[in-house]
Amino acid sequence: MASRLLSRTLPDVAAKAKVVKTLPDFSMANKVCMITGAARGLGNEFCRAFIHQELAKAACVDSEMVPSDYRIMGVGCDVSSELSVQQAFRRVMDTYGRIDSVVASAGIVENYSAFDYPSDRIKRLYDINVHGAFFTAREAARNMIPQGGGSIVLIASMSANIINIPQPQTPYNASKAAVKHMAASLAVEWAKTGVRVNCLSPGYMLTKLTRTILAHDQELKKTWESLTPMGRMGEPEDLAGAIVFLASDASRFMTGSEIRVDGGYCAI
Numbered sequence: 001m002a003s004r005l006l007s008r009t010l011p012d013v014a015a016k017a018k019v020v021k022t023l024p025d026f027s028m029a030n031k032v033c034m035i036t037g038a039a040r041g042l043g044n045e046f047c048r049a050f051i052h053q054e055l056a057k058a059a060c061v062d063s064e065m066v067p068s069d070y071r072i073m074g075v076g077c078d079v080s081s082e083l084s085v086q087q088a089f090r091r092v093m094d095t096y097g098r099i100d101s102v103v104a105s106a107g108i109v110e111n112y113s114a115f116d117y118p119s120d121r122i123k124r125l126y127d128i129n130v131h132g133a134f135f136t137a138r139e140a141a142r143n144m145i146p147q148g149g150g151s152i153v154l155i156a157s158m159s160a161n162i163i164n165i166p167q168p169q170t171p172y173n174a175s176k177a178a179v180k181h182m183a184a185s186l187a188v189e190w191a192k193t194g195v196r197v198n199c200l201s202p203g204y205m206l207t208k209l210t211r212t213i214l215a216h217d218q219e220l221k222k223t224w225e226s227l228t229p230m231g232r233m234g235e236p237e238d239l240a241g242a243i244v245f246l247a248s249d250a251s252r253f254m255t256g257s258e259i260r261v262d263g264g265y266c267a268i
């Protein structure tokens with residue numbers, strides 16, 4: 001009797017086990033992703049992280065040339081110009097018909113002490129880092145809301161939370177604090193539309209942005225590493241898990257949040 005019961009129930013259990021999902025959906029399959037600042041550095045890594053996921057399609061937006069191939073569409077754009085951002089979104093919508101995930105990664109840093117920083121360069125930095133992120137997020141939401149939602153990730157920095165030493169970079173730090181608060185503010189404005197907005201804040205990562213600074217000061221790398229509890233700078237690939245989590249449905253109840261990936265820098 002017991003063995004007959006077992007033979008009846010085991011296949012049922014096996015059939016149910018096949019459909020039970022234990023993890024949320026990290027898949028980017030068939031999603032259309034748009035990444036600014038994607039010609040190189042972190043933006044380029046985000047693009048790779050997405051297209052390595054099955055059938056995702058990516059539009060790589062940058063003021064520098066991004067070559068197109070069958071999975072990547074290169075789009076020229078200066079994020080500090082609202083018109084240029086609108087034209088980039090129109091090109092992507094005309095090609096793919098929808099946009100599911102947008103990452104605003106275009107950004108610059110410069111090191112000047114406050115008294116020496118030329119005013120026109122400060123304005124340029126805010127135009128790219130702050131207004132560029134805002135134009136990108138607003139255009140993303142304009143396109144996502146009619147299609148029922150999407151995920152926007154603004155790339156801030158640990159500099160939104162701490163003051164980097166020893167290099168002076170007050171306008172950059174302030175711009176990243178603005179980006180972090182922008183993500184939270186837009187998240188609340190759009191919370192009921194299906195559009196989620198979060199920010200990802202990296203610590204010191206090895207890209208052209210940091211290599212340019214380190215080229216003038218080899219000792220600085222050792223200082224940065226000694227200030228980072230994990231004792232090293234991050235590689236762009238170290239952000240792949242976090243960006244896929246934020247861009248995918250795995251983070252579907254998350255909006256207005258920050259994820260720091262900084263080797264423990266902000267923990268001390």
Ligand SMILES: NC(=O)c1ccc[n+]([C@@H]2O[C@H](COP(=O)([O-])OP(=O)(O)OC[C@H]3O[C@@H](n4cnc5c(N)ncnc54)[C@H](O)[C@@H]3O)[C@@H](O)[C@H]2O)c1
Nearest residue numbers: 037039040041042063078079106107157204205207208209
């Ligand atoms: N590398 C780091 O250690 C680090 C740490 C924290 C945050 N971040 C942030 O991550 C983002 C990416 O940094 P990265 O290290 O990849 O820098 P990067 O210099 O390697 O790449 C930045 C990309 O942005 C593009 N870009 C610059 N101005 C643009 C504009 N006006 N319009 C369109 N594209 C433009 C550049 O052409 C380049 O391809 C930035 O927002 C940066 O502030 C970087």
